[in-house]
Amino acid sequence: MNETSATAAVNRFGLGAKPGELAQARDPRGWLRAQLRAGPDLAAFAGLPDSGELLRRQNAYRQARRQDRREDRARDAPPSAPDGAPAGASTPQAAAARERSPLQQALRRDAFDDLGLRYRVAATTDAPFVERLVHFWSNHFAISIDKNQARLMAAPMEREAIRPHVTGRFADLLLAVETHPGMLLYLDNAASIGDDSMLARRAVRRQPKRKLGLNENLAREILELHTLGVNGGYAQQDVIELAKAITGWGTPLPRDAGRADGGGYVYRPVAHEPGARSVLGRRYADDGEAQGRAILRDLAVHPATARHLAFKLARHFVADAPPPALVERMAAAYLRSGGELTALYTAMIDDDAAWSDAARKFKSPQDFVVSAMRAGGIALDRNPPVLLRLLQALGQPSFTPRSPAGFPDTAADWASGDALRKRLQAAAALAGQVSAQRRPLDLAAATLGPAAAQGPLADALRRAGSPQEGFALLFSSPAFQWRV
Amino acid sequence: MTDPRMTRRRFLAALGGTAALTLWPGLSPAASGGAQTRLLVVLLRGAMDGLHLLPPSDDADYRRLRGALAVADAQPLDGHFGLHPKLSFAHGLYAQRELLPIVAVAPPYHQRSHFDAQDCLENGTAAPGGARDGWIGRCIGAMAADEGVAIAQVMPLAMRGSTRAELWSPPLPRPVPDALMQQLQPLYAADPALAPMFADAMAEADMDRSDGARGAFRLPEAMAAAAKRMQGAQAARIGFVEDTGWDTHRGQQAALERKFGELDAGLRAYREGMGGEWARSVVVVVTEFGRTAAANGSAGTDHGVGGMALLAGGAVRGGRVGGDWPGLSPTALHEGRDLRPTTDLRALFKGVLASHLRVPEAALETRIFPDSRAIRPLDGLLRG
Numbered sequence: 001m002n003e004t005s006a007t008a009a010v011n012r013f014g015l016g017a018k019p020g021e022l023a024q025a026r027d028p029r030g031w032l033r034a035q036l037r038a039g040p041d042l043a044a045f046a047g048l049p050d051s052g053e054l055l056r057r058q059n060a061y062r063q064a065r066r067q068d069r070r071e072d073r074a075r076d077a078p079p080s081a082p083d084g085a086p087a088g089a090s091t092p093q094a095a096a097a098r099e100r101s102p103l104q105q106a107l108r109r110d111a112f113d114d115l116g117l118r119y120r121v122a123a124t125t126d127a128p129f130v131e132r133l134v135h136f137w138s139n140h141f142a143i144s145i146d147k148n149q150a151r152l153m154a155a156p157m158e159r160e161a162i163r164p165h166v167t168g169r170f171a172d173l174l175l176a177v178e179t180h181p182g183m184l185l186y187l188d189n190a191a192s193i194g195d196d197s198m199l200a201r202r203a204v205r206r207q208p209k210r211k212l213g214l215n216e217n218l219a220r221e222i223l224e225l226h227t228l229g230v231n232g233g234y235a236q237q238d239v240i241e242l243a244k245a246i247t248g249w250g251t252p253l254p255r256d257a258g259r260a261d262g263g264g265y266v267y268r269p270v271a272h273e274p275g276a277r278s279v280l281g282r283r284y285a286d287d288g289e290a291q292g293r294a295i296l297r298d299l300a301v302h303p304a305t306a307r308h309l310a311f312k313l314a315r316h317f318v319a320d321a322p323p324p325a326l327v328e329r330m331a332a333a334y335l336r337s338g339g340e341l342t343a344l345y346t347a348m349i350d351d352d353a354a355w356s357d358a359a360r361k362f363k364s365p366q367d368f369v370v371s372a373m374r375a376g377g378i379a380l381d382r383n384p385p386v387l388l389r390l391l392q393a394l395g396q397p398s399f400t401p402r403s404p405a406g407f408p409d410t411a412a413d414w415a416s417g418d419a420l421r422k423r424l425q426a427a428a429a430l431a432g433q434v435s436a437q438r439r440p441l442d443l444a445a446a447t448l449g450p451a452a453a454q455g456p457l458a459d460a461l462r463r464a465g466s467p468q469e470g471f472a473l474l475f476s477s478p479a480f481q482w483r484v
Numbered sequence: 485m486t487d488p489r490m491t492r493r494r495f496l497a498a499l500g501g502t503a504a505l506t507l508w509p510g511l512s513p514a515a516s517g518g519a520q521t522r523l524l525v526v527l528l529r530g531a532m533d534g535l536h537l538l539p540p541s542d543d544a545d546y547r548r549l550r551g552a553l554a555v556a557d558a559q560p561l562d563g564h565f566g567l568h569p570k571l572s573f574a575h576g577l578y579a580q581r582e583l584l585p586i587v588a589v590a591p592p593y594h595q596r597s598h599f600d601a602q603d604c605l606e607n608g609t610a611a612p613g614g615a616r617d618g619w620i621g622r623c624i625g626a627m628a629a630d631e632g633v634a635i636a637q638v639m640p641l642a643m644r645g646s647t648r649a650e651l652w653s654p655p656l657p658r659p660v661p662d663a664l665m666q667q668l669q670p671l672y673a674a675d676p677a678l679a680p681m682f683a684d685a686m687a688e689a690d691m692d693r694s695d696g697a698r699g700a701f702r703l704p705e706a707m708a709a710a711a712k713r714m715q716g717a718q719a720a721r722i723g724f725v726e727d728t729g730w731d732t733h734r735g736q737q738a739a740l741e742r743k744f745g746e747l748d749a750g751l752r753a754y755r756e757g758m759g760g761e762w763a764r765s766v767v768v769v770v771t772e773f774g775r776t777a778a779a780n781g782s783a784g785t786d787h788g789v790g791g792m793a794l795l796a797g798g799a800v801r802g803g804r805v806g807g808d809w810p811g812l813s814p815t816a817l818h819e820g821r822d823l824r825p826t827t828d829l830r831a832l833f834k835g836v837l838a839s840h841l842r843v844p845e846a847a848l849e850t851r852i853f854p855d856s857r858a859i860r861p862l863d864g865l866l867r868g
Contacts, residue, residue, distance in 0.1 A: 069734075069781070069782050070781075146599060147597075147599040148598070148599065217612075217613060220613070221613075362677075392637055392638075393637060393653070393656055395637055395638055395651065395653075396638075397637070397638065400638070402638060402640075402641060403616065403641065404613070405616055411677075412647065413639075415677075415678070415681055416650055416651065416681060416684070417680075417681045417682075417683070417684020417685045417687065417688055418650065418651055418652050418653070418684070418685075418688055419651070419681075420678070420681045420682060420684070420685040421655065421660070421684075421685035421688045421689060422653075422655065422656055424660045424664070424665075424668070424685060425655060425656040425658050425659070425660050426656060428658055428660060428661065428664065429656070429658050456670060456671055456674065457671055460667050460671065463667075464667075465663075469661075469663075469664070472661075472664055473664060473667055473668070476660075476664065476668060477668065477671050478671055478672050478674075478675040478678050478682075479671075481678065
């Protein structure tokens, strides 16, 4: 372990160095282990509204909007802008619609505050390894806010279901996510109803034509994306059985909006499919809500899950094509521990293969922006709309991967001429916000390590005409595009 | 002006060929044929109201259902349907037999969620979530060496699944200073993985300058940008453009006047941008579903099922209205409220890919549109 390893600790496993961080990471493995022991920062997020509260506010807004429309119809009034009008649509009607809905404005403001806080913590935390893990799991359990039902739920799901469990047991993380209203709405389980449930039988009697039934969406993604992986050895019948087992896991109906329990999660026994289930050859007695939980606990410690999680983590931190032996060792350590995530992480950071000089990752757009914020002390989070527009323009809009598989995680997905050009433009803009009291060469050494203090980049930084030009050069240099 | 080059493949090559390109077995460059033809897919997200774009003007049911929202001044087409007056360039294309509207189409998903319907339309299977990549991406992957470009900030699902699909979106407002580019050049030259990308970034910066004024970036600008990247020998053969703002629950008349004007300007921009290559081009304009046959109470329409598509281009056998029109009588409507879809959008896409890009049927019905043998490609869409 040497200074090169400190650079790897803060860049490969962290979020890019803040000035001074390289010194803190002088014992790189010890620095990472200490972060795992301390666990996630929960205090920073205390006081934000929980998902149950957000669902209530959203419901109030929807009711007000319906009321609004009824009044429109009654008046036969000139209508306002379509729902799909992009933000900032400039018709007078759109402006009027915006003025009319303070509830909607409040929801937007909350969402921006939530996201701003996420990036403030990322840009300033002293435990960047744990914070990177939060982002990793958030993308592993991706929900995309372009699905209307999940729009308000992504950042809340990260802080409620993911953040508390990132250094705990994977089973707890898995259960917290799969019972979070964000996931239940995004993957339609809130609308999944057992064909032989009381609810479905009652509906058939009352309205024979109305179709209520099983929705396999969440069950499929649990198996394919969240646990076993696509080649994890499950069959379509396992998907159906799991889907039946988790019927009833849902969110409050509008008429239950007053119910204050469970942060927006509700188990509805009337929607649950009765009967025993069989998943991957194991039988689970009908135990209501507990039936699905028992299946998820078993899935969490399945060998295929261990391999899937180990591979994704190694690919995220070490290299696009991580050494298979490293993945195997990580998976084995995880299984030996009975499903402890810290065992998985510790196996990775203890392994010399994870510190190889050959290993490197091309920064995703979000990595790039966060690392520049950390290096330059740039408080872009103070204006969340600007920050979010930048991330979108760079190709990684927050919580909008447009797929339950999340954002991709290899260089081939992010590196292109067009993407690099936008990074260079963003670099120039970011550089303008770094304090001119700093010296570009010092900043380079403090973030990229001592190697950056010599060679062609250092020469160019010395020649820079102004500090701002130097910072722009640093942020747009090839060295700053890689996590090494 | 430098040709924009497709860099992802070169990037993979620079990394040492760790990711092999997968070609559809047995599909040689010769078999992919007609290498000069071009296909642009335009996805109107939010559910464009086909009954407003192509009103069945002489239909009493239409006037009854739409009331004040019925389009009164449509440009006549075939005696039954008219074209919204804002689509004047498109009307000219129709007169030149280069525009072919197809009525009553929809993806195989018949529920009413935008997200799921777009997912289904883009992934090319029978259901939302049916595939992790898209039919255009798989089509590019199945062709020997052709490349695609999506004018978008994030790779659309439709084009995922190929290493030969590139993204392009307009530059950020702030240009990169020339001096900075010069200083960066030797640094990037020393990084073999990023050097080709830096060269492309330089070329893109030149193109930005040639684009002239920066301003709003809407459908016309996006379609012009697609044309720019789709003409010339090195260019992308398949393009994808997306647009939002079509979800007209309220105030549809004013909203669609503006949006149809943009669509019309987009077709014109692509036509002009393609120059002589327009003759070998097909533009397919689609949307995820149609809207309710009846107007709602707020001078708009709600989510429906049967929609419409437009084919435009020199290669299109246009000047007529295609598709099976089911009518708008109460018994003809799907669930008593929506235009009934009579053509699966996959049949339309398969017809275009088969006859315009010469994609073999075996690839179409197994890999590009999985398990779609029963969905026969529409034929007769293109000239000769």
